[in-house]
Amino acid sequence: MAEFLSLHDAVARHVEDGATLAMEGFTHLIPFAAGHEIIRQGRRELTLIRMTPDLIFDQMIGAGCARRLIFSWGGNPGVGSLHRLRDAVEHGYPQPLEIFEHSHAAMACAFEAGAAGLPLAVLRGYVGSDLPKVNSQIKFIECPFTGERLAAVPAVRPDVGIVHAQKADRAGNVLVEGIIGVQKEVVLAARHSIVTVEAVVDDLEAGPNACVIPGWAIDAIAVAEQGAYPSYAHGYYPRDNAFYKAWDAIARDRESFAAWLEEHVYHAGGAA
Amino acid sequence: MSLDYTAAEMMTVTAARALENGTTCFVGIGLPSEAANLARLTHAPDVVLIYESGTLQTKPNVLPLSIGDGELCETALTTVSVPEMFRYWLQGGHVDVGFLGTAQIDRYCNLNTTLIGDYREPKVRLPGGGGAPEIATNAGEVFITVKHSKRTFVEAVDFVTTVGFGRDGTARDGVPHIGRGPTRVITDLCVMKPDPETKELVVVSLHPGVTAEQVQEATGWEIRFAERLETTPEPGEQELEVLRELKARTARHHAGNEMGENA
Structure with missing residues (x-):
């Protein structure tokens, strides 16, 4: 309360x-x-x-x-x-x-994932960007259903x-x-x-x-x-x-x- | 009959004309915002403008100073949360055109708004990516408008904040669910489009009175010119009038704020 x-x-x-x-x-x-x-x-x-x-x-x-x-x-x-x-x-x-530098989309998703109690946020992001090279908190994962490569960032x-x-x-x-x-x-x-x-x-x-x-x-x-x-x-x-x-x-x-x-x-x- | 206009006005009017009526456009602050609102106030009354602050279908009476000005919210159809904006509306595929500016751009339309120099020891630290990295890949296509100079048009960007077509022009090849990427770049000197095969920028149209030498002089690499190089149509009287009124109204509004009760 x-x-x-x-x-x-x-x-x-x-x-x-x-x-x-x-x-x-x-x-x-x-x-x-x-x-x-x-x-x-x-x-x-x-x-x-x-x-x-x-x-x-x-x-x-x-x-x-x-x-x-x-x-x-x-x-x-x-x-x-x-x-x-x-x-x-x-x-x-x-x-x-x-x-630790992100894009807006990734941070918005990371806050949302935090609110949802999830460990990570997944988004269609960072394609071709150098940001993943300088920020260890940006990773890529494979969708288990479609095989699509997606960006993942830790939840905030x-x-x-x-x-x-x-x-x-x-x-x-x-x-x-x-x-x-x-x-x-x-x-x-x-x-x-x-x-x-x-x-x-x-x-x-x-x-x-x-x-x-x-x-x-x-x-x-x-x-x-x-x-x-x-x-x-x-x-x-x-x-x-x-x-x-x-x-x-x-x-x-x-x-x-x-x-x-x-x-x-x-x-x-x-x-x- | 020829009207008096500046190179900056030529750029804004040309950028505005690129936006078709009925298009849904995700708008960056600054020059893109000026052009997109000029389009809305002239030939494209039904253009839908979206800003990353969550304002959907906004019709600002004056240009916003920041991406989250109250004016954008007050004149919007509705305002959604920032996660909803990026997830549902942009990533969900509802945006036709992303309209961006940049600090540096290279021949493959890669954009740098992060820094000049090395990432760990920057010479100049710039604001960063903001919404651009995902606008550039999740919008149907991307327009870029920026002033032409050697500092901006560089052989290789110091950092790829936002992808155009990658360092070798192939970054979008085989990537599912990705937009077409940059389809035109509008400057105060000319209009450029990527070569359909190699994705390298090609000058397709010179603004009236501008020479190919001037464009080359303001570009950091050997720029290609289209075989049938056109002359960009001049701004019309009504477009100039609307643009000047918009800018005057904007200046008065922001000056007024500065003398407001919070000063």
Whole structure:
């Protein structure tokens, strides 16, 4: 049953050093507030999992939280590079980062397989690509029925899954609306899950086929208003494209990144 | 009568014209998205646009900055999960055309969006594959649009992120359930198509005012030209007008966002 906790307590309880941690939200509903809380609590040696690392993992990698990254598209959407990610991969700063690089299709399948309790995902993928040569987690198997050669990747079964959503009701049931990405899959694939929400309401007002994650499938719920900012929450606030553009200059330079982190994360004090 | 237009507009209009009305198209962000939406707003009102964020049959009023902009969801027929998008709609065989951009491309249409240099010690780390590796093999065919330069059109890509026809042109041979692969490449200088036998890219059409020498100069290998080399038709007045309005609307929209309540 979902337990309502402060974001500080939810992270302190469930995220340990060395954990494998999936934090999802496909451009939409990215759990920034939770990421900042993890930075403030000084978690280290994490294996970070996200299809699109985005600014949130750029910040966590730059802050020294990560040892390993599993991803499928590592850019600043519509802008360019993730400079903290690049600095870690290209120069080992602030520490070396081991990467396991996939395609979106494979990662989406891997999350789905994790939610389904399977050890692997099978897809018609990676034909002719060099990615299997550099990622030991991509293999090929033969279909036992047709003989077709298919790609296989391990299911994603993280220690902790964190997503952001619009709202929860008082029993901890969560409604996700708009671009739903792999939000449900992450919660179901993870050993422990934290969902941050914009608001807690009496009635979700969800239609019969809405994307609702039952409270009994979630470990912790924490209210984090504007918790996906600078990404967006459909129905609550838009994406701050200007911040995504400004990030390029902030993150390009180690000192300006450190100053930003100091002011906007360490001294932001975990308002949520 | 000749209209004033830029090389970039020529490229976008030519790429848009490649998309037939009624086609289902899986759209990459950037130039492909611009071309696909121009097609939808001109000759192809019934084109179905799909973005990897799960937005099915979307009709954005402004071009998205990211693949998951709210605009795509709000104007879509429906929005599905990302696993459903890749498994049911793409891998399930419901996409006619995948429309992609790239950082590097070689003579066999292999695309590199991963890195420049060596994988373990990259000179430049690029964002990676995203949806492209499976779009390129599971869509019925693939269109590629990219600006023409020697940095982009290289003898051998540093890394095959997304297969065209492989290093020797044979990567799709005998592979079951695979799409036809790239069928045209549209740049700001010309249109290229793979040779039906060898799969090597051949220039089939030069944009007005562009010479074969210019194309060769911007290409990192000895590029072949079709025996009957054509001149690409110029953009029409209406196409240019719609494209310019779309881009102006997009610029106003994103600038407006920047002064919004979250600034």
